[in-house]
Amino acid sequence: MPGPFTLAQIASQLGGRVAGDPQVLIRQVGSLERAGRGQIAFLSSPKYRARLAATGASAVVLAAEAEALTALPRIVCDNPYAYFARVSQLFNPRTLQPPGVHPGAWVAPGATLGARVSIGAGCVIGEGVAIGDDSCLYPAVVVYPGCRIGARAIVHSGAVIGADGFGIARDGGRWQKIPQIGAVTIGDDVEIGASTTIDRGTMDDTVIGDGVKLDNQVQIGHNCRIGAHTAVAGCVAVAGSAEIGKHCTIGAGALILGHLSICDRVDVSADTVISRSIRKPGTYTGMFxxxxxxxxxxxxxxxxxxxxxxxxxxxxxxxxxxxxxxxx
Amino acid sequence: MPGPFTLAQIASQLGGRVAGDPQVLIRQVGSLERAGRGQIAFLSSPKYRARLAATGASAVVLAAEAEALTALPRIVCDNPYAYFARVSQLFNPRTLQPPGVHPGAWVAPGATLGARVSIGAGCVIGEGVAIGDDSCLYPAVVVYPGCRIGARAIVHSGAVIGADGFGIARDGGRWQKIPQIGAVTIGDDVEIGASTTIDRGTMDDTVIGDGVKLDNQVQIGHNCRIGAHTAVAGCVAVAGSAEIGKHCTIGAGALILGHLSICDRVDVSADTVISRSIRKPGTYTGMFxxxxxxxxxxxxxxxxxxxxxxxxxxxxxxxxxxxxxxxx
Amino acid sequence: MPGPFTLAQIASQLGGRVAGDPQVLIRQVGSLERAGRGQIAFLSSPKYRARLAATGASAVVLAAEAEALTALPRIVCDNPYAYFARVSQLFNPRTLQPPGVHPGAWVAPGATLGARVSIGAGCVIGEGVAIGDDSCLYPAVVVYPGCRIGARAIVHSGAVIGADGFGIARDGGRWQKIPQIGAVTIGDDVEIGASTTIDRGTMDDTVIGDGVKLDNQVQIGHNCRIGAHTAVAGCVAVAGSAEIGKHCTIGAGALILGHLSICDRVDVSADTVISRSIRKPGTYTGMFxxxxxxxxxxxxxxxxxxxxxxxxxxxxxxxxxxxxxxxx
Incomplete structure (x- = not known):
């Protein structure tokens, strides 16, 4: 583990202004309620001032308007939550798994792995797959042939990338399978949650943009396109051929129907079914x-x-x- | 890859009537928007006539009423979507994985595999399991002891067949587990999506009929019976002891409650909760x-x-x- | 398989009162509709009296008020469903998998396994994990580093315990990852369904109480706390930092939003979204x-x-x- 660092060292790396003793030594992050000596916590909103008053933390990250609420050593900054994220990154290595291919993983000879890629036990990487530098696949991830994942990806256990999309055509009383000959293309800095599934395209690729974050048990249908820096919470289903713009957030359990498009900067609330295209940024809700x-x-x-x-x-x-x- | 084939060769194999040059050479399928030379696309509805006018495809599959919309070489048929599915099957091998048991799979000694079965890396096949001819299990599929899968199955990664149903009985303030001693019986020509789970029966088997298609992240509870040629979209949950008829379709994210029955030829819309039995064919909806x-x-x-x-x-x-x- | 037992032997082990021939020999449990000679069935409600009349079972478990409905050998007891569960446990070994670590599993050197623990093929058990006595992990379960599972756990295939919670902070147009440095703590006598995911905590642990039963494809977000003896049906999502009390039941497909709490003895109906805290025991519903x-x-x-x-x-x-x- 890196550290310890003084408050001054943290601020010199990450910015922000130190108030109080800049030499206080920090070893780890913690929550206001449970942090102890050597830990730094954060205050996201003045409504938690009682927790701040009672905290055992050695230092706090907060916004200028909350600066006077404590006498503790503190870092004052514009966005305490994001700042705290970066402090935590400083103290905590990015993944729980070292680089390299675990002996219990199966990587097809024709797959291409970037530098410092980590492939956990039980992963199965198909022919023609390409994975960018510094990506980490936790145990038991399956990547079907031909799919591409960018740099700095984090893919959690049980994720399945590139299974066949659900393409079937009625033919008398039976279903004809439509071969799914596209693949999946995933940008850089993408995180994919546990047991999330992203289907390969019917003819063209399913595309996940740079910086997209998908939580657990998300289902992305074939031919979907998810714009850069969009975040999708747990158990969301995006049906086939839907397009979601950039900088969107999709709440837990929401359902995006197929063959529609959502423009940039749309927030969909939890449990909401989007049943027609959205062309105007804003928040949309349909929770019963x-x-x-x-x-x-x-x-x-x-x-x-x-x-x-x-x-x-x-x-x-x-x-x-x-x-x-x-x-x- | 099979092919190339002339338009005449395709029609002689799959039926339909050729209009325009029958000798045009086709190597692959494509979408109207992106197909190029050597590719065949399809028109499902006259509303896409603008895409047809602009297509770079060498040939098109369409219905008689749309025949005059283009001068391209074309195959005229009754059901262009199903026809196109069969054209694509002609050019594209059925699965991405060759027959045989991958060295990274674990097949119990007492399991029975049919001819040309393909078992991917990381699959675990339990005692007494039987899998029919030409079935393909992609990597990381688990089949619990005693379950049976028919011929020509396609089972995608992360699917779990035969885990215990959720059988618990209140006993004072605790739960007693009810052992799940049934198994799962799956017919022929079934496709099962990634991370779909089908529970074993409490005493009798959970039964999936011939030709059933299950998309990703579907949950089928214990003792359910799904009728032949029913298609279930992604993230549907079917609670225990529900019976769904033949030739039904269940939309994405729908929930079928337990201990009820749905007759043949029912279409359930996406996100709809079926809370009582349905005895009349038709479309049922409950989306908010x-x-x-x-x-x-x-x-x-x-x-x-x-x-x-x-x-x-x-x-x-x-x-x-x-x-x-x-x-x- | 244990048995056969006479009705008298069963009652002497499990309690209840025998009516009719106490020497009838029982080999297995069965359903009223399908049980045959040597099988014992149960009647949960007098409304199934027609099935009782037609049953081929050799004996029946029922309540005192139903005792006169049949002349079959029977065990009369207070809670026939729970009694039947225990009869079935008597005849059926608790799990389908023998104790020991399968050669196809990967257990980190620093993990601690209790006595008679069973780890299936394809399981991956991380550094510092502790698993209590008599627990059974079916194939392809992943337990991330540092997580703890109590005694007598049953964890089904595809479950992922301890993946990173969905902690991201907006930082300009991008997302900063908040390292998830807590773990998951699971009590004794917990059952976890197939493809269920339980995320590790952001700073403190995610906690699953004793006797909790989670069905398949359940998602438990980071920092959640689920009280003892609560049962959660399939496809439920519990968002981050939610707290659910003891002795609750959560119906299939329900969604519990984050940062709220549900008191003890609450029943949430299927498909219901809980969007604010519940402080009073009772049944809550929001199904459309x-x-x-x-x-x-x-x-x-x-x-x-x-x-x-x-x-x-x-x-x-x-x-x-x-x-x-x-x-x-």
Missing amino acids: PFDDNESWARNTALVRHLAELADRVRALEKRLQGKEGGDG | PFDDNESWARNTALVRHLAELADRVRALEKRLQGKEGGDG | PFDDNESWARNTALVRHLAELADRVRALEKRLQGKEGGDG
Whole structure:
């Protein structure tokens, strides 16, 4: 493990302004609630000021407007959360797995691995695969033939890259398989979560842009294109041929239907089904509210009679109109 | 790779009628947008006529009503999408993996493999498993003891067949495990997507019919029965003891609750929760609409007051009735 | 396989009262519908009395109020379902896999395995991992470095324990990775389904309590805490830093948003999104109803105009109030 570093050393590497003792020695990051001596924590919002007051941390990262809330040695910066991320990166090696190909991995002779690539036990890397420098595949990742992964990728266990897309055509009462002859192209600085699946394209490639972050159990269908620096939370499904722009965020459990496109800088809330294209940046939501079971049952039964309810309101409006006319 | 073939050779193998030069040489399939010389594309609907006009493909598959839309060499047929699937099968070997058991796979001594079966690296095939002729298991598939897979199966990486169903009984404040002593029986011509899980039965088998196609990350609970030629899109969950008929389609992210049955020829839309049995063929939907976040918040808050809204409408109707009666 | 046992022997081991011939010989459990000679079935509810009447089972487990419904040899007890679970455990070994480390597994030198632990082929157990006595990991389970699993665990294939949580911080137009330096701590008597993923904590551990049962394809985010004896059905996602109490049940496909807490003894229905903390035991639901596609389309379109409908009802109320006032 690197370190320890003084607060001054940290700030000289990462920027920010030190307030209080710059010589305090830091060995690791920690949370406000549990950090102890030698640990640095961060304050993301003044609403956690009580935790700050009670913290056992030796130093804190915070924003200028919160600077006066503590007398602890501190680093003052614009974006404490991102700053803290970089402090933690300083103290903690990027991956849990050393470079090299584990003897329990199977790499096809025709695959190309960049410098300092790490391939865990149980990984299976197909013919013609290319993986860029400094990428880390944790155990049990499968990359099908012909797929390409950029530099500095982190791919977690159980991820499957390049399986056949779900291409079937009705033919009488049966299904004809449409061979999936495209592959998957993944940019640089991409992280792929555990058991996430990214299907190969039908004819052209499925494309994941630079800096994309996919959480666990995400499903990306064939021919999708995910724009650079988009983040996709756990259990999201993106159906075939959907295109998602750059700098988007997709909340947990959301579903993006196929053959539509989402423009740049769209935030999709958790559990939301995107059923048509979105052409305007913003936040979009379609989460159904929960309630205690009894209230839910009473209210939800009416969802199936909404059209009838609207008709009754229209009828009332007409009758009242008629009466008012008649009265006039 | 097989081929090249002339358009006439393709039609003589697969049927259809050639219009234009029958001697044009085809080497591969392609999309209308990106196909070049030597490639054949297809037109599924006249609405893509602009793409057809601009295509670089050497030939096209299309329906009779679209025949006059192009002067390119073409094959005219009833179902261009299915025809195209078969053309692509002609040019592209069925799987990316050769027959045989990879040295990195573990096949129990008591397992039975048919002719030309392909078992990828990292697969684990349990005692008493039987796999039919020409089946292909991609890397890292696990088949638990006693499960049976038919002929011509394609099983993608990360699929788990035969894990214990979720059988637990409350016993005071704890859960008693109910041993899962059934297995899984899978018919012929089944495709199973990456990271899909199919649980073994509690006492009898979980059954997947002939020709069933399951996309990625599908979960099939214990004791389920999926009828022949049903297709299930990605991230669908089928809870325990549900029965789905033949020739059904289940859209992405749908949830079929347990202990119910769906008759033949039912189409369930994406994201729909089937909470009671369906006895009539047709399309069923329960997707909640998304909206910009502000509109969603305003409208959705009212879902929790629908019963109250209906009461107010009823009160209005009574008051107006009373007034009208009183006025009369 | 253990057995056969007489009904009297079963009751002497597991309790309950025998009615009818206590010497009938039982070899295995079965379902009412399919059990034959030598098998014991159970009746969970009097509504299945027709199946009981037609059963081929040699004996039945049932409650006192159902005792008179059959003349078959029977065991009368308080909780027939839990009793049946224990009868089945008697006849069926707990796991399908013998103790020991399979030669196709990779266990890091610094990992600690308890007595009679079973590690299947393709498992990868990281540095510093500890696994308690009598635990069984089926093939292809990955446990990242530093994670701990208690005694008597059953972990199904494809499960991934300890992958990095989804910790990223916006930093200009890019994402900074927040190293995930916590681990996962799992109690005793936990079962984890196929392809379930449990992420390691950001700074502290993700914690799964004693007796917790997780079905397949469940996703547990970083820093979550799941209380003892809680059961989570398939395809549930629990977002980061959520806390779920003891003795809860979470239905299939539900989504628990992050940074909230659910108290003890809460039942969440299938497909329900929990979007704020729950402080009162009970059942909570948020499932959107399905309908035939045409009815759904008609009713659901109105969801997006609910606020407008409520406004119209309010206007009607005012007009009628005004009229009534004016009439008075």
